[in-house]
Amino acid sequence: MSSIELTPSQKTILNALINLHRETEDAVKGEDIAEEVDRNPGTIRNQMQSLKALQLVEGVPGPKGGYKPTATAYEALEIQQMDEPAAVPLQHEGEPVEDANVEEIDLSSVHHPELCRAEIHLQGSVRDFHEGDAVTVGPTPLSKLVVDGIVDGKDDTSNILILRIEGMKAPAGDPDH
Structure with a gap:
């Protein structure tokens, strides 16, 4: 593409x-x-x-x-068309976050596995997230991807969390379906 x-x-x-x-x-x-x-x-x-x-x-x-x-x-814009933004669950320190919807997961540096970072774009505030907090995002509607990470930084104005990825799971099978 x-x-x-x-x-x-x-x-x-x-x-x-x-x-x-x-x-x-x-x-x-x-x-x-x-x-x-x-x-x-x-x-x-x-x-x-x-x-x-x-x-x-x-x-x-x-x-x-x-x-x-x-x-x-x-x-x-690399937006996965999520009909229902709330369909991507988000957990913060193991607790589901009710009032934040994940709009977009940007795995910007996946081609640098040693720097594995993800940008998580939220609808809702990132105020309550702090560096070092454990966050789990997913499964996403399309690829059923689950990302486990540690908050590495955040952008309060854009509601973006930067995660250091600890693990990613996607179900085995054809990634296009």
Whole structure:
């Protein structure tokens, strides 16, 4: 799979589009995206042209029209389309965390096994997590992956936990299904 390099503002706009689209399931108006990311609609329209050229966005004509993310958009942002974000359980020191949903698991350095880190993007605060805490994430809906790790750092503003991976389990079998 080829990875598409997006500028930070394209990522922001695409994220906004995906989130708004997830809420309504309808085409999203440029004005709504502009409001969401605090830019003017003209800027959004220009960005949408480039995102359309990358086939990340499709334009929907007509009065109910607007933009929709394509399947490629999710891949470009490496978002596993989780219909139900709460479907990924999270445990903190062995206790299930009720009010945090895992949005995304980014195994950024899996190709460096000695630096095995995972970024866990949460919906919900990471305030209660501290360095050295044990965290278990998973199983994920698609690959049934379970990640055990120790909190190595966190980004409070983006609600990201950095885990040092202690172990990963995925059920044996075809990873694509």
